[in-house]
Amino acid sequence: MTEPLNILIIGLGLIGASFGKAIRAQGLNDRSVFVLGHDRSLGVADQAVALGVLDQAVTDLADLPRVDVVVLAVPVMAIGDVIDDIKPLIGSLQVLTDVGSVKGEVVRAVRARLGILPGCFVPGHPIAGAEQSGVAAARADLFDRHMHILTPLPESDPAAVQLITQLWQAIGADVVEMSVERHDEVLAATSHLPHLLAFSLVDTLARESDNREIFKYAAGGFRDFSRIAASDPTMWHDIFLTNKDATLSVLRRFQADLTMLEQAIEQGDGDLLHTVFTRAKSARDHFTQMLAERQKD
The missing domain is CATH 1.10.3660.10 (6-phosphogluconate dehydrogenase C-terminal like domain)
Known part of the structure; x- marks a missing residue:
């Protein structure tokens, strides 16, 4: 039996929480998913579990089970610090992605903290949102029929691009590709x-x-x-x-x-x-x- 795809969402605001809620509901084709989540605000990850956003709350990023996909859903200027926290994971990841609205800064932060751009790294940005924020505003249909822009890098592994494309398509997004600069x-x-x-x-x-x-x-x-x-x-x-x-x-x-x-x-x-x-x-x-x-x- 195929193991579930373990997805870790770091940052449980509207976008991160909505992604978790949606992918838990839809799964990935014929493969199940298991969604973990972490948020720096005390109690938010536990609240996300109670709301059906996550399968498991993560308190300490240094103490994690196997993770296949990491979704960075924190403010753009916080991404560098999060990369420091998850460095031990990156070598074994299938996908490292984000949902930030500024792709150039995200790429700079990852390169600065790691010294390289790993093959698993595929920057992304969903063109969806609402004026409400926070985990309680999460909606499983938030991305349905909305574009999700991927900005693959020369270093991005085609298998990583394919997997993150499938995940966003599974929750109804129309995935398109674009350069970071554009x-x-x-x-x-x-x-x-x-x-x-x-x-x-x-x-x-x-x-x-x-x-x-x-x-x-x-x-x-x-x-x-x-x-x-x-x-x-x-x-x-x-x-x-x-x-x-x-x-x-x-x-x-x-x-x-x-x-x-x-x-x-x-x-x-x-x-x-x-x-x-x-x-x-x-x-x-x-x-x-x-x-x-x-x-x-």
Whole structure:
């Protein structure tokens, strides 16, 4: 009888816990899985067991049973320290992966702590999430029909890439591959900048003297735009500091366009405003259609 695939998830926030809950429910084709989990916050791993996220809580990373796959689901700037904790495991792993939103920094951290990039290492990033955080927010369907980006390295073992692809596909994700550099550029534009804008807008309005009146009358547009400002501040602090160059590049392009709109409003240039708004609506409609078609596949 085939032994179960032992998967260790380190970091039991929304993403790590949802991965555990989903893979426990689905398994891997005809092979069973056994999910272990560790979190630095006291009691979280035990809570994850009670919630059906894990099969077993791990208190001490120095005292582990056989592990085949390690999923690093901690903030990007914490990955280096975790690599130090699991160094004795790495030589026997089939897969070492992560879920961080900045791939360049993760690769740098692994290389700095190990001196090499091991063949089992396949960086990854699920394009899924919610404004809620923590193990209690875990959802087994969080990744269903959402993209999971893998950024295999020249050093990555094809067998490791195949196994981690199968794991994410088993829980409903659409797995695509991309270079580390391209990933960080794309995510700076599509995820990091929108989060920065949402955090900034909510903070600006919250510091107004009449903020209670402002928020009282905020309608759906503000609610929809500001939703992501409820995301985990520690995670996003790490993302902006570690994907600095790509984020600043897209931010500066956006600032230039915002200045153009400011001048158009000041000068009463309705034609420019209408052109920009029409172009944006067309792009958003096309994006909505793309999403709808993907959901039907």
